[in-house]
Amino acid sequence: MLQSLVTGLVQGSIYAVVALGYTMVYGILLLINFAHGEILMVGAYASVLAFATLTWSGAVGSLGALPCLALSLLGAMAVSGLYGFTLEKTAYRPLRHAPALSPLISAIGMSILLQNFVRIYQGSAPVYFPARSEEIFGTGGLSLGGVVVPPLDLFIVLTSVALMAGLYAFVQRTRLGKAMRATSQDKTMAGLVGISVDRVISVTFVIGSVLAAVAGMLLALYTTQAKFDMGFMAGLKAFTAAVLGGIGNLRGAMLGGVLLGIAESVGIQVFGAEYREVYAFVVLLAVLILRPRGLMGERLAEKV
Amino acid sequence: MTDLRARLHRVALASGAAVLVSWPLAGFTATAEKGPSFPLDPAIRIGLVVLGLGTCWAYALRIRALGPGGLLKWGAAAVRSPGWVGQAFWGLFVALLAIGLVLATVPWIGSGRFRLLLGALTCILLCLTMGLPGLLVLQNTLLMGIVAGASALLDGDGRAAVEAFRSTFPVAAVLGTVYAVGLAAWAILAPKVPPRLKEGPELRWGSLAVLLAFMVALPSFASRTWTSNLVEALVFATIALGLNITMGMAGLLVLGHAAFWAVGAYTFTLLAVQCGWNFWLAFPAAGAAAAITGLLLGLPALRLRGDYLAIVTLGFGEAIRWVLKNESGITGGDAGIPGSEVPGDVRAVHGPAWLWQPRTTNDCYWFALGLLVLCVTCVTVLSRSRFGRALFALREDETAAKCMGIDTVRVKLIAFTASAFWAGLAGVVHPIFRGQITPDLFDFNASVLFVAMVVLGGLGSIPGSIAGAAILFLLPQLLRDKFPAIQEYRMLIFGAVMAAMMVVKPEGIFGRAGKAGEDGAGEEGGPEGSAAPAAGAVR
Numbered sequence: 001m002l003q004s005l006v007t008g009l010v011q012g013s014i015y016a017v018v019a020l021g022y023t024m025v026y027g028i029l030l031l032i033n034f035a036h037g038e039i040l041m042v043g044a045y046a047s048v049l050a051f052a053t054l055t056w057s058g059a060v061g062s063l064g065a066l067p068c069l070a071l072s073l074l075g076a077m078a079v080s081g082l083y084g085f086t087l088e089k090t091a092y093r094p095l096r097h098a099p100a101l102s103p104l105i106s107a108i109g110m111s112i113l114l115q116n117f118v119r120i121y122q123g124s125a126p127v128y129f130p131a132r133s134e135e136i137f138g139t140g141g142l143s144l145g146g147v148v149v150p151p152l153d154l155f156i157v158l159t160s161v162a163l164m165a166g167l168y169a170f171v172q173r174t175r176l177g178k179a180m181r182a183t184s185q186d187k188t189m190a191g192l193v194g195i196s197v198d199r200v201i202s203v204t205f206v207i208g209s210v211l212a213a214v215a216g217m218l219l220a221l222y223t224t225q226a227k228f229d230m231g232f233m234a235g236l237k238a239f240t241a242a243v244l245g246g247i248g249n250l251r252g253a254m255l256g257g258v259l260l261g262i263a264e265s266v267g268i269q270v271f272g273a274e275y276r277e278v279y280a281f282v283v284l285l286a287v288l289i290l291r292p293r294g295l296m297g298e299r300l301a302e303k304v
Numbered sequence: 305m306t307d308l309r310a311r312l313h314r315v316a317l318a319s320g321a322a323v324l325v326s327w328p329l330a331g332f333t334a335t336a337e338k339g340p341s342f343p344l345d346p347a348i349r350i351g352l353v354v355l356g357l358g359t360c361w362a363y364a365l366r367i368r369a370l371g372p373g374g375l376l377k378w379g380a381a382a383v384r385s386p387g388w389v390g391q392a393f394w395g396l397f398v399a400l401l402a403i404g405l406v407l408a409t410v411p412w413i414g415s416g417r418f419r420l421l422l423g424a425l426t427c428i429l430l431c432l433t434m435g436l437p438g439l440l441v442l443q444n445t446l447l448m449g450i451v452a453g454a455s456a457l458l459d460g461d462g463r464a465a466v467e468a469f470r471s472t473f474p475v476a477a478v479l480g481t482v483y484a485v486g487l488a489a490w491a492i493l494a495p496k497v498p499p500r501l502k503e504g505p506e507l508r509w510g511s512l513a514v515l516l517a518f519m520v521a522l523p524s525f526a527s528r529t530w531t532s533n534l535v536e537a538l539v540f541a542t543i544a545l546g547l548n549i550t551m552g553m554a555g556l557l558v559l560g561h562a563a564f565w566a567v568g569a570y571t572f573t574l575l576a577v578q579c580g581w582n583f584w585l586a587f588p589a590a591g592a593a594a595a596i597t598g599l600l601l602g603l604p605a606l607r608l609r610g611d612y613l614a615i616v617t618l619g620f621g622e623a624i625r626w627v628l629k630n631e632s633g634i635t636g637g638d639a640g641i642p643g644s645e646v647p648g649d650v651r652a653v654h655g656p657a658w659l660w661q662p663r664t665t666n667d668c669y670w671f672a673l674g675l676l677v678l679c680v681t682c683v684t685v686l687s688r689s690r691f692g693r694a695l696f697a698l699r700e701d702e703t704a705a706k707c708m709g710i711d712t713v714r715v716k717l718i719a720f721t722a723s724a725f726w727a728g729l730a731g732v733v734h735p736i737f738r739g740q741i742t743p744d745l746f747d748f749n750a751s752v753l754f755v756a757m758v759v760l761g762g763l764g765s766i767p768g769s770i771a772g773a774a775i776l777f778l779l780p781q782l783l784r785d786k787f788p789a790i791q792e793y794r795m796l797i798f799g800a801v802m803a804a805m806m807v808v809k810p811e812g813i814f815g816r817a818g819k820a821g822e823d824g825a826g827e828e829g830g831p832e833g834s835a836a837p838a839a840g841a842v843r
Contacts, residue, residue: 105806112798114799247612277626
């Protein structure tokens with residue numbers, strides 16, 4: 001039981017990082033960014049390829065595995081950020097004033113495009129992470145009440161927590177974060193007080209994509225591989241997590257992600273693995289029936 | 305006096321209708337040497353009858369509006385109408401008739417497909433030039449032309465079409481000439497003609513009849529591959545139309561519509577194949593099962609709005625798929641269940657031999673076509689009813705709709721149920737047609753595809769949903785069949801086209817331009833709104 005809690009926490013942390021990207025974009029544009037999972041997939045590929053290149057060049061041998069992991073993560077973040085930036089510019093910005101569902105279809109189109117782009121140029125077989133996690137983080141791990149938590153799991157949870165805390169501080173404390181909050185409340189008024197709305201939206205996409213790259217690398221480490229369709233399920237779960245916590249709410253996304261991961265692994269433990277994809281949705285349905293706007297969503301007054 | 309005239313008028317109409325209907329039935333191939341023969345495929349003949357009835361109906365409407373002698377008056381107006389139409393009329397008519405005659409009858413000019421295509425194009429142009437009066441006489445030719453041209457394009461067996469085309473065209477051309485000469489005489493002799501020609505219901509009914517006739521006749525000349533493709537496209541169009549009720553009309557985003565389709569398909573297969581029900585009993589049962597599922601999903605979804613509803617329907621769709629995957633005792637698990645007792649032989653679906661039910665691919669095509677026509681009719685009636693207006697009100701503003709006394713709970717539930725019902729009925733086709741259904745057919749991608757069909761065509765638009773389904777389903781097939789060189793890039797191109805189409809025309813193909821969504825409209829109002837306070841501050 002404790003074991004499945006730990007597993008759930010680790011998976012949930014990854015979901016939460018992806019969900020942050022979803023929820024940020026949704027908070028500002030009211031758009032479900034269907035291509036977010038694909039950005040994650042691109043990030044995962046970039047990190048795998050970068051780490052493989054570093055291994056080949058001998059950098060892993062001379063510098064050590066951890067710095068190289070950090071380097072390839074930086075590379076993946078740059079690539080994903082670029083993808084997110086371009087995606088917003090080409091597929092979403094022209095549709096800013098279009099009917100609400102049009103950007104959604106455009107996003108689905110871009111998602112299909114990216115997935116097949118990677119499938120064609122990287123092959124449909126999975127690409128394995130060049131090093132096993134034990135080779136990077138060493139063996140051992142933390143012993144918690146009889147359950148051994150491997151260092152990779154610790155790394156994933158700590159990274160996610162650090163990212164969430166960092167993002168929260170960024171949104172709450174910095175000028176740009178304040179501009180983002182203002183934009184998400186009212187774009188017209190934000191523009192009136194001198195905020196460059198277009199720039200804020202671009203920055204939001206880049207931040208979301210960078211977070212997706214981190215999540216992609218973590219997922220590639222955790223599952224030992226990257227595959228062209230890995231973004232689909234991860235994106236779906238993250239979207240569910242974001243809605244569970246109340247979409248548009250950063251803390252809600254974190255809570256939703258962790259809760260979802262735990263619900264899934266506990267569900268597998270209790271009811272068996274056959275319905276593993278369903279538990280998350282059952283929890284979601286239960287929560288939404290009781291709280292139609294998610295766990296932390298504000299109860300907004302309807303505009304008439 | 306007027307009574308007698310009205311009665312004569314009615315008799316004339318009836319006899320005209322009889323001629324129009326019997327003419328295509330005969331197939332037009334009686335020659336002095338061979339005697340009467342019927343080279344036409346039954347499907348083409350049915351198509352022609354539909355066309356004849358449609359044009360009769362259209363002309364009856366127009367003639368009733370014009371009074372006695374209306375048909376000739378109308379034709380005469382076309383001939384005498386001033387401007388470029390009138391002037392170009394005779395020149396084009398004569399030229400095209402000559403070209404068409406030469407192309408269709410003289411065997412050594414041109415060859416094969418090229419000649420067929422040219423002939424078909426000529427016929428279509430001819431009919432367009434002559435307007436609807438020309439259609440009356442040349443309807444047979446028009447259809448033959450379309451059939452021949454389309455079979456040349458669709459790689460089908462065009463031989464039957466070629467034969468029919470070549471034997472029909474001269475007769476129709478002669479009749480057309482006689483008619484045109486008569487028109488000219490009338491135009492010179494008649495003192496007054498009604499000026500209004502363009503608008504009126506006959507154009508719509510006429511073109512609908514042409515389209516329907518073409519669709520009915522299609523399997524007889526399209527290749528087998530294309531008939532199968534079209535069966536699926538028709539099924540998807542029906543499902544998209546059903547989804548259009550909840551999404552397009554009521555504005556509720558549903559991301560799990562494939563689940564209803566799956567419920568229909570599995571219910572039908574279990575009842576008809578495993579339990580041995582009659583086809584015509586299992587068919588409505590599939591729709592009913594899906595409708596009940598829709599109702600059950602609608603109940604918890606009532607409190608939710610927008611994207612919360614979307615994710616719940618998504619989860620619901622996935623849950624249904626996993627149930628189908630895991631309860632292998634009933635549903636056969638990942639491998640699915642055969643849609644007939646002997647896989648690959650759909651004849652084994654139960655039912656008495658004398659009762660028509662879809663058994664072959666062509667049967668499936670006509671069945672799916674009939675289902676789509678039924679669905680279009682029902683959705684059209686629905687959208688114009690009191691209930692339809694309530695749906696549109698719900699889409700525009702739920703709170704305002706509630707204030708106007710609309711029972712939003714009831715409306716939403718009915719919308720969910722109706723939309724699920726059509727998906728369930730459409731689910732009947734795949735088990736018969738494919739002989740096997742698997743849970744993976746009904747995955748999230750299918751649901752997303754349905755949403756894309758509705759949005760791409762234009763929310764709330766009925767022709768839009770059909771066009772969206774046709775484009776999104778047939779485009780990848782077309783890329784696969786016609787451009788094997790880019791096989792690998794097929795889905796890549798598909799995704800790019802999807803995104804590009806939305807960027808180019810955000811409101812969808814048939815969407816109403818200028819009607820932006822609530823969020824868009826709010827922002828567009830921004831710049832104007834921002835000007836006022838600024839001006840106030842300066843003063």
